[in-house]
Amino acid sequence: MLSLLNLLAFLALSGYAVYLFVQVVYTRYLFVKLGKKAEFEPNLKERITALLVNGFGQRKLFKDKKSGYMHLVLFYTFFIIQVGLIELIIKGFIKGYEFPFGEGHKYFSLLQEWATFLMLLAVLYGLYRRYGEKLKRLQWKRNGKAAFVYIALSILTTSILLSLGFEAIMLDHEPNLTYAPFSGAIALLFSGVGSTAGTVIFYIFWWMHMITVFSFMVFVPQSKQAHELFAMINIFFKKTGPVGKLRKIDFEDEDAEEFGVGKIENFTQQQLIDLYACAECGRCTNMCPASVTGKTLSPMELIVKMRDHLTEKGAVITSRSPWVPSYVFGSRASSLSSMAGLAEQQTAATLEMPNLIGDVITEEELWACTTCRNCEDQCPVSNEHVDKIIDLRRYLVMTEGNMPQEATRYFQNIERQSNPWGINRKERIKWREEFNDVVVPTVNEVEEFEYLFWVGSMGSFDKRSQKIVHSFAKIMNSAGVSFAILGNEERNSGDTARRMGNEFLFQQLCQENIANFQAYGVKKIITIDPHAFNTFKNEYPEFGLEAEVFHHTELIWKWIQEGSIKPVKEVREAIAYHDSCYLGRYNNIYDIPRQILKSIRGVKILEMERNREDAMCCGAGGGRMWIEETQGKRINVERTEQALKLSPTMIGSNCPYCLTMLSDGTKALEAEEQVKTMDIAEIVARSLAG
Structure with a gap:
């Protein structure tokens, strides 16, 4: 009778949890479908490579090696534990059940136990990094969701080991410390409780595990953990071709009522997947030159705010079915979608929704971006922030005619x-x-x-x-x-x-x-x-x-290699080399300028703390060269300070914009007499005979 009740309770709870999970995921699917269809170029080789390298290989996570190893453990132990979950579920109805692996089951047991233990260690380390080490990029938003994740994962892992440990007591099995080292240790420690008490405690921890699994399953798609569902999809469907390439607007489209994006549903579906793929890890904001110098722009918050706006507006537009629990839409969307359900004749258009530009995203945020792509390079789930910012700028400029005065002057000068x-x-x-x-x-x-x-x-x-x-x-x-x-x-x-x-x-x-x-x-x-x-x-x-x-x-560099030019004169300089964004992150050219400098006698290359892919923008990109900085610290001054920490005699660059910004930086810091700023070409020209 107890077994039957146990089974019925499990089926009822699991069925309801699966039902809620499907509903939440389905609503997110509907919200993404609100976006415009984008052309999909198969490029399967490129997409599969990206999936293997950035998805299964977790390459970008290793830009922070500590987090990289932690997430690698979490990622792969998760799959092992899910296989073990199936066996554990069956154990709740069939005493002593084991997968029919024969002699191989002991190795599966060993793998499962170590996977569970390593996941627990990774969870505890993540907990320490957020609340002990207090990583700045993880402190942006204080709520209980992050804490719930750590608590849930800790319960999930410990309840597995405790269930297996008390199962051994329930079955009067000798603890096997070789192939079940952790549950075996638990069984050995509590061996005196007896099989009856062992059975009761087994089911306590078994149910604790199941309730946590089902709760977490419903929680995941409604939180930042949704990246566990959307990240792989996002990486695979990410637009291929040159990084940072912007979408072309068809000005011959007679049906176009506006240019750029002024409403969340005017983004493409691929862009909207980005929003739910965000892991809220803060890596993008941590490296953003605008953010680190006190501007209002935070690439992560930009994505999160648009995601929440999509969820809210999507709930209204899709006019949810009455059998979908209201909370699956999240926060304000719940009340809005309920309004739609209570007043079916009232269309979504008549419901007051915040404007994407102005209410959700401020104009200051949009114009603070230097388009350096440091955010995108850091993102472990391949989110693209810059194209969204440019699409929003396009709406302001071409549809509303709304832009900073300096931008107006710039366009007029270019046109004339x-x-x-x-x-x-x-x-x-x-x-x-x-x-x-x-x-x-x-x-x-x-x-x-x-x-x-x-x-x-x-x-x-x-x-x-x-x-x-x-x-x-x-x-x-x-x-x-x-x-x-x-x-x-x-x-x-x-x-x-x-x-x-x-x-x-x-x-x-x-x-x-x-x-x-x-x-x-x-x-x-x-x-x-x-x-x-x-x-x-x-x-x-x-x-x-x-x-x-x-x-x-x-x-x-080609001519140096061929011998067409020969740097023969000594140039005795200690050069802090600055990687420009559009040569580096946009076109992956890092080694060539350094090889050129190495070919010149007397040159000593000094590498700034932020170099190559992590190099900080000079502040000129995205039109910022022509728009005055009014918030926070000047980006070029921050970058120049990073160079001056190395005590160089020269700052080297490969871009006239960067050179101008860095020259201004040395002047602002009163270092122009001690530290020169020169382009690679100027340095090479000094080394030539004649």
Whole structure:
């Protein structure tokens, strides 16, 4: 009779838990389906590789090695424990049941016990990191959900070992410390209680385990633990191709009522999966240059706020069925969805919902982003924050015409004179007059050329960047390279306009530039600007560009290897090298600049604490070069301080934007007399004979 009651209670509880779990997961599925469909490129090889490396391999988690090992243990022991759960469930109805593994069961027992024990250790270590070590990135939001996770997992693991230990007492089995070391130790410790008491205690811990399993199962999809369900899906369906590549807007779509994203459901379904995949680990915010310098932007909070908004709004839009428990929608969504159920004739449109931009996400947050992708590089579940921010900026700029005054001025100057300062476009080539020691022909002054040298707006109009252009031209002359520039026919690349949300202006510039390239038969493009390099290489091809694109450091290293140029002069400098975001995180070029510096006698490379993939942005990207910082500490000053900690004689870079920001940083810190700032090309030019 007791066995029958036990079975009925189990079936009732498990059935209800599964029912609730399915309902919660199903609502999340419905909410994601609210998004727009995005083109899905199969690219199975790339997707499976990403799943193996970042999903099963947990690669990005090891950016913090302590957390990496902890999560690796949790991830793999979870699967082992789930197999053991099936056996444990059956043990509650069939005394002494074991999987029919024969002699192999003892090895399964050993594996299960160690897996359970290691999971318990990992849970306790995670508990220590959050509440003992008090990691800053884990302290952003204080509520009971995180504590519940640790408590639940601790109960899950200990109840397994306690159940197995008292099962041995219940069955009068000798404790097996070889193949059941932990439950065996428990059985040995409590062997004096007798089989009757052992049976009662076994069922106490068995039910404790089952109730915790079912509670946790319902809790998971409603919390940050939802990443356990969505992370693998997110990693697999993440858009492929060049990282950071932005989605193209079709301006010929006559049905489009707005451009950009002003409502949560106007994101793509893939973007919405991101929201539920977030683990709230804080790694993105911890590395965000805006966040660490006191700006309002927190990439993690941005995702979490949009997730909660989607859940709330989704509950209203989908008008849930009355048989779905209200709490599955979470917090405010419960009351909103209940309103929809009580007033069926009232449409979702008439219910007051907060605006995505303004109420949920502030404009200050959106304009604080430097588009450096440090957040995305850190994210263990492959969330993409930048494209969402740009989509929201697009709505502000192109639909509402709402943007900072500096952005308005920037767009006007680009439209009128094709440069950020509004200087007469006919002066674009004027810089050439000041450098008579180098030969820099225009495309109209030579019959043919191998490389089109894209000087860019910084190189054409900014006095400091013109020195980089001069040095690189000197290098190309020394290498005997056939090149030409567009001169006054050169326009702006449009990269910054695109990142600032003006997709229309970007596409206009893009099409004009491609037409110009085609008119002069351009097959190879070289530039000193990583931003132009990235957009030409990774984004222009979608609009018809067919050309090889090089950053100047790539070709400098090629020419050094070939012997076309020879760094023979000693350059005695201790250089703190700064990785630019658009060359590094966007295009994975880290070693080439360092190899160039190593080839120069006298140069000593100093690595900042944040270098390579973890390098901090200079603060100029995403249009921030042209928008004044009014919140917190200046990003360029923070980055310069990181460099000065190494006591360098020089700060080296590979980007005119970075060089400007770092130069300003040394001035702000009154260190410009002691520490020079130079581009790789300038350093190489100093090492050349003649």
